[in-house]
Amino acid sequence: xxxxxxxxxxxxxxxxxxxxxxxxxxxxxxxxxxxxxxxxxxxxxxxxxxxxxxxxxxxxxxxxxxxxxxxxxxxxxxxxxxxxxxxxxxxxxxxxxxxxxxxxxxxxxxxxxxxxxxxxxxxxxxxxxxxxxxxxxxxxxxxxxxxxxxxxxxxxxxxxxxxxxxxxxxxxxxxxxxxxxxxxxxxxxxxxxxxxxxxxxxxxxxxxxxxxxxxxxxxxxxxxxxxxxxxxxxxxxxxxxxxxxxxxxxxxxxxxxxxxxxxxxxxxxxxxxxxxxxxxxxxxxxxxxxxxxxxx
Numbered sequence: 624x625x626x627x628x629x630x631x632x633x634x635x636x637x638x639x640x641x642x643x644x645x646x647x648x649x650x651x652x653x654x655x656x657x658x659x660x661x662x663x664x665x666x667x668x669x670x671x672x673x674x675x676x677x678x679x680x681x682x683x684x685x686x687x688x689x690x691x692x693x694x695x696x697x698x699x700x701x702x703x704x705x706x707x708x709x710x711x712x713x714x715x716x717x718x719x720x721x722x723x724x725x726x727x728x729x730x731x732x733x734x735x736x737x738x739x740x741x742x743x744x745x746x747x748x749x750x751x752x753x754x755x756x757x758x759x760x761x762x763x764x765x766x767x768x769x770x771x772x773x774x775x776x777x778x779x780x781x782x783x784x785x786x787x788x789x790x791x792x793x794x795x796x797x798x799x800x801x802x803x804x805x806x807x808x809x810x811x812x813x814x815x816x817x818x819x820x821x822x823x824x825x826x827x828x829x830x831x832x833x834x835x836x837x838x839x840x841x842x843x844x845x846x847x848x849x850x851x852x853x854x855x856x857x858x859x860x861x862x863x864x865x866x867x868x869x870x871x872x873x874x875x876x877x878x879x880x881x882x883x884x885x886x887x888x889x890x891x892x893x894x895x896x897x898x899x900x901x902x903x904x905x906x907x908x909x910x911x912x913x914x915x916x917x918x919x
Contacts, residue, residue, distance in 0.1 A: 651730075654723035661716030668709035675705035735855065735902030743899050791845075791853050792834065794896035801842035805890055814841075815868040815895060826860055831903055833857035837866075841895070856900040869894045 646653060679701050686693050770778050789795050797803050802814055818840045826832045834853040838845055845853075858864045 651723040651727045654719045654726070658716045658719030658723065661712055661719060663716075665709050665713035665716060668712055669706070672705045672709050676702055679705065731855070732902060789894070791849055792856055792900055794894055795838070795841070795843055797893040797895055799843050801844075808891060808893065811893060812868045815866050819866040822866070823864065826858060826864060831857055831859045832864075833903070834900055837897065855902050855904040857903045858898075858900055859903055862901070863898055865897065867896045869896060 679698065683693050683698055768780050770780055772778055797811055802811065804810055818837075821840060822832055822836060825836065834856050835845075835850065836857070838853075
């Protein structure tokens with residue numbers, strides 16, 4: 624085999640590989656597009672078949688008028704054959720669209736599983752740090768230090784804590800809630816306990832809760848982008864679920880509160896946290912009327 628032929632074969636293989644990867648990567652949109660085109664063709668075929676059905680109808684009426692016997696099975700067969708191309712084409716188009724939905728659902732489930740695994744690994748590392756290296760801050764904050772001089776000219780190290788955007792799948796700072804009260808930590812903690820009880824009853828009654836349930840009960844406003852970020856994640860009645868209300872004067876909890884300064888002085892900002900959720904849409908009844916209110 625000549626070098627030219629070898630190169631030609633190699634280029635053909637590369638081109639086919641790229642084409643295959645392109646098709647696999649874009650399979651949902653390709654199948655959706657083909658499905659819509661196919662359904663459009665089926666509509667055209669149905670319109671064309673109307674003339675054939677009209678002709679069959681006229682023929683049957685004439686035969687009946689002439690006293691001939693017309694079998695129902697024969698008429699149904701003729702009409703079925705006339706409509707068959709349209710019906711088959713429509714079913715093929717519908718099948719393509721349904722298959723594109725299946726592919727997308729499988730991809731979402733895979734990504735959700737990977738995200739859950741990543742969160743669990745992150746939890747494992749955080750728990751290890753809390754146990755072995757308690758000096759490490761595992762909260763959603765950024766701790767910075769800088770050296771300044773005091774009144775006597777001595778250098779001292781100052782530490783500042785800046786809150787970061789929390790992971791919406793794991794918790795929120797309480798001042799994001801409409802129920803936040805600056806000087807009522809006990810009231811906010813009682814609300815958290817009450818909300819946990821409400822969520823647990825809902826979990827046992829429906830068999831699942833979504834993260835949006837938590838944010839709704841705490842009246843934490845979310846943007847459309849944030850709603851999409853948590854959509855589909857939650858807990859089923861086979862998962863462990865609880866809420867943790869964390870303040871820096873309660874050493875029982877893992878995550879401390881952040882103390883910030885406002886016009887009235889320094890104040891604690893509690894942090895509400897829950898276990899790692901998982902993607903649950905593939906394991907619940909999607910026809911449940913209660914679920915439809917969470918479709919955005």
